[in-house]
Amino acid sequence: MAISKKPFAALAASALALSVAACGGSDDNGGGGGNSDNKSAAGSKGGTAIFFNGVRNTEHWDPQRMYIGRDLNNSGRLFYRSxxxxxxSNDAKEGTTPVADLATDTGKTDDGGxxxxxTVRDDVKWQDGKPITCEDFKYGASRNFATDVIIGGPANYLFTYLDIPQGKDGLPVYDGPYKKDNQDLFDKAVTCDGQTITYHMKKVWPDFPQSIASLRYLDPYRQDLDKGDASNFQIISNGPYKxxxxxxxxxxxxxxxxxNWDESTDPIRKALPDKWEFREGDQDEAIYDQLLADSGDAQFGVTERRLPPTDYGRIDEVKDRYTQVESPFVDYLLPNFNSPVFKDKACREALAMATSRASWIQAGGGDRAFKPAYSVINPSVPGYTENPKFKSIPDEGDPAGAKAKLAECSAPKPVKIKFTYSGGTPTSDKQASALKDAWDKAGFVTELDPLQDTYYSVIQKPDADFDVTWAGWGADWPSVGTVIPPLFDSRINITKSSNGNDYGNYKGGPEVDSAIDAAYAEADLDKAAQDWAGVDAKLSDDVAYIPLEITIFNFLHGSKITGYSNNVSTNGYADLAVIGVSK
Incomplete structure (x- = not known):
């Protein structure tokens, strides 16, 4: 799942819970911990709360297209249910165990998955009062297959598991509810009997309920209100807010x-404020000027924007409103395999050796903001193995080795590259400049290309004009299978209009794809971990990505926010399901 530096993703709950104890509640950082309270543990109904989105705009509110952690978290707590x-809950086990929401139970399987x-509840409604039906869930699932319209979401899971054949192009032969080619195959794979929906898989999927709870791609959708691509910012609510x-x-x-939301049907959302006001466009520094001063509307505010490093010296002033937790996300770089420069492996190896993760981390705030990463997989995900190739490169990079490798690069000298990144803040621009300095010392000539308003919808285009780009990712739920395949399986990142989440346009071919299949099929978790490590080793050998760091969240909220809590057992963001405001 993509991170918003915007790019959710579930982290192994026990490790994240430990990180909260270590990072969020100690005297050293003054944090209130991942489950800190302010004023009261619950609060009362009423008032207006404010969520500061900052400069990184929401790219999709369409549930089948949504794949950014912040937006998945917020929408699932306020207006979308599944x-x-x-x-x-921030209990390590309870917080990552799905509970029934719009269904009467957490799902039944008699064949191992x-x-x-x-069975959909018969007492739940859409915002216009119409009942939510099994057919609404079936239609929502069907939208994932319209790969020329519904772009950007986690449809790859359905392509991998749902019992629908693939065509010669590698895509499912069913192409969604707009064209309806091979509709009969989808109708066999997803069936409705009254209010009971059944999903038929081509192979076992034991953690399917976790997939539903973590993402929004299997949310119900109203066929009569579907406008295709024009539905991107349309919100058809079935939750407590509209x-x-x-x-x-x-x-x-x-x-x-x-x-038309009935609190008695909802075991999760307290829906305390009367209103939630979402604001986009403010710089991080401007948001934190208000939060640190605790002035005006900011007293009622929460945000997913991180405290700028320039304000670290003021943490002691606001320690009762400050929270620090280790996030589930890893930031990494992607050489563009469509770039004339990085089609050459020697050029990619030179880039990896020239990259100074130490400079990137220091420019971003140091060890309060990041920990070095040696794989695209977060260490807390079961099956994680440190990648020895990336570990062997010093955190400061290897300028001499990079220069030697760059001499083998077939690109015209000097080797000019464009770095596209999620910019628009002084911190992100400073980090990009730190990478540029290290790359240029090795012999590259780097052009910086910051994107400010939208990001992933740009780099997801296969013909996007960049040589190297930044991304962030965390496991969709605690499994390596929700990291490597979504990012690097060539069979599911193949549409003409989008590279899915394979932003570097990497195609590992049969060797990588068969290794992914073998890791998926291995029932012994220890052996599966070895298999995934083998896939990661191949990715590093190809320099399909370059890991940078593990992001640490440090947030501040207003003094009139009550019951403040972070979803430390799943994604690290503020849990809007329980937050209220004092009057």
Whole structure:
């Protein structure tokens, strides 16, 4: 799942819970911990809360297209519900165990996970009062297959598991509800019997309920209201809040109470504020000027923007409103395999050797902000193995080795490259400059290309104009199978209009794809970990990516926020399901 430096992703809960104890509640950092409270543990209903999105705009509110952690978290706590969801708990086990949401239970399987069955509650409604039906869930699932319209989401999981054949192009032969080619095959794979929906898989999927709880791609959707690509910012609520008017990209929108949400049907969302006002466009520094001063509306504010390093010296002033937790995300770089420069392996190896993760980390705030990463997989994910190739490169890089390898690079000298990154803040621009300095010392000539408003929708285009780009990722739920395949399986990142999450356009071919299949199929977890390590070794040998660091979240909230809690057992963000405001 992509991170918003925007790119959710589930981290192994026990490790993240430990990181909260170590990072969030100690006297050293003054943090309130991952489950800190302010004023009261619960709060009362009423008032208006503010969520500061900052300069990184929401790219999709369409549930089938959404794949950014912040937005998955917020929408699932305020206006979207699914069959199952994660409870508002930071207990390591409880917080990552799905509970029934719009379904009557957490799903049934009699064959080890090859067939899953859920029954939709008969007392839940959409915001206009219409009942939520099994057919709404079936239609929502069908939208994932319209790969020319519904772009950017985690459809690859359905392509991998749902029992629909693939065509010669590698895509499922069913192409979604707009074209309806081979609709009969989808109708066999996903069936409705009254309010009971059944998903038929081509292979066992034991953690299917975790997939539903972590993402939004299997949320219900209203066929009569579907406008295809024009639905990107349309919100059809079935949760406690609904959008008041329209969502304006770059500005935001306001959510008010949904009168057709019945609290008695919802075991998760307390829905305390009367309104949630979402604001986009403010720089991180401007947001934190207000939060640190605890002035005006900021008293009622929360954010997913991280405290700028220039403000670290003020943490002691606000330690009762400050939280620090180790996130589930890894930041990494991607050489573009479509680039004339990085089609050459020697050029990619030179880039990896020239990269100074130490300079990147220091420019971003040092060890309060990041820990060095030696794989695209977060260490807390079961099956993690440190990648020896990346570990062998010093954190400061290897300038001499990079120069020697660059001499073998077939690109014209000097080797000019464009670095596209998620910019728009002084910190991100400073980090990009630190990478540029290290690369240029090795002999590259680097052009910096910051993107400010939207990011992933740009780098997801196979013909995007960059040589190297930044990305962030965390496991969708605690499994290596939700990291490597979504990013590097060539069979699921193959549409003409999008590279999925394979932003560097890497195609490992049969060797990598068969190794992924072998790791998936291995039931012994220790052996599976070895298999995944083997796939990661091949990726590092190809320099499919270059790991940078593990992101540490450090957030501040306003003094009139009550019951503040971070979802430390799943994603690290503020849990809007339980937050309220004092009057």
């Amino acid at each position: 069959l199952v969801a994660y409870p508002a 090859k067939t899953w069955q859920f 959008l008041d008017g329209n969502w304006t990209e770059g500005t935001g929108g306001t959510f008010v109470r949904n009168e």
